Amino acid sequence: MPGMRVVRWAAALPMAVLALATVYPLLFTANVAMKTRRDYVLDRFSVADSLRFDNIGGAWAGAGMARYFLNSFVVVACAVALLLLLGSMAGFALSRLRFRGSTLIFLGVLAGLFIPFQVIMVPLTVVMADSGLVDTYPGLILAYVAQFLPFTVFLMTSHYRTIPAEIVDAARIDGNTVYGVYRRIMLPLGVPALLSVGILNTLFCWNDVLISLLMMPSPEHRTLMVGVNSLRGQYSDDIPTFASGVLIAAVPVLMIYLFLQRRIADGVTAGSTKG
Template sequence: MAAVGKRERRWLWIAAIPMALLALSCIYPIVFAINNALKTSKGYILDRFGMVTDPTVQNFADAWGRARFSEYFVNSVLVTAGAVGLLLLLSSLVGFALAMLRFPFRRLVFVAILGALMIPIQVVLVPFYRTVEGLGLLNTRVGLVLAYTAFFLPFSIYLMTAFYRGLPRELLEAARMDGARFLEVWWHVMLPLGRPALLTLGILNTLYCWNDVLISLLVLQDRRTLMVGIAALRGEYTTNVPLLAAGIVLAAAPIVLVYLVFQRRIVGGISVGAVKG
């Protein structure tokens, strides 16, 4: 038994080596961005990869002003909150219907939703832009909210369907026998039970919407979101890297904080589909 324990510990140490290297590869860009954000332009040119010796916070102040951080931050918060709320509502309703109800072509609908997950966003950008322009939603927050909902809804439906399928069907039958309608079953039974999955889905969709640049750049061409504003800090011919790094750190700080607080929920939600799908 002792030999088996030593062998297991040896394999754990061997497996820990590539995992540690992977962790370092993820941590290094963060350290690199913060380190360069604290440098002056001259300090960065003289030593791009060295540790900062004369730190300054002026880059953060300049990035806040030049990127119009406060205005773009409000745009990002409103759009992200609207899209995440709409995604949670629709995915919970559709996931409940696909998992618990019986209606014609139910499996075909679910397969079509899974197929939508395989379509790259870049493939549909041209018809997407023409549709948004034709509906008069260009340069509106509502248009961007609806765009995020359309692009991120297939994954959201899949996750909620996988979660609801893991719940006993007897819950639906018991509620129906008590005279509850389908919407009442969803509201009073399924929605409370689905809170863990909904919380995870909300966190994931918040990450997606907050970090998006491509869709936001197409829809909100005049009223930018925060990530688009940070990207605009890049110069046409040269780029002030410390200034850009400071902007990236400011923009990423809220979402990194959300991830650190809810990281266990995120990991648990990703495994829902694999375990209960």
């Protein structure tokens, strides 16, 4: 019994240190955002004596964070919706429909998972510029879809393969077309995987800086993360305002992690077991 307690403490202490190291930057940022510029200059590590939301309001309105937030919301919502639609349809086709080249296509999807964006960003930017899609919302949405679609297709294919083939065969015997099987059978059964993949894609797109920086050069079209990075130079002498911008960008992601952590874990492990 004492030995088990030692083992538990030995496992709990590193996890507690890791949790503290993860939470401390957020707490420090929130504390700085509540200070005035004078208080921060005098003692940056002291605890704020009161809750001041002036800096957050200034970053939201004066620094343009409201516009950046709206840009991110529109782009991420459209990109994730398109990813789920295309990913679920492709996953159904690759897992349940037998056609020539399906295995080769799936291997191509797997290969797409191992290509870093830095390898394709120059040709992608050239293609987008030639198509007139640079500095447009559709251009950024298509760039996100192209980048994260292999991941979505892979997870949805893995999930659909765990569904018994007899269900699909029974639906076809009942007179359903391929589209009917997808809409009435596979799509409802794929809702858990769609939720998990949707959450992960939302986090990927929301936290992105590089793709958005390339596709949206205009200040009025910036997404939230790019806007936060721009505050670093614009408010280099006003750290509380910059910290407020960081806090605005971090809160949505933090809420997703707090309330949907089980779905995130399910999405990470999706397809890891053989059906």
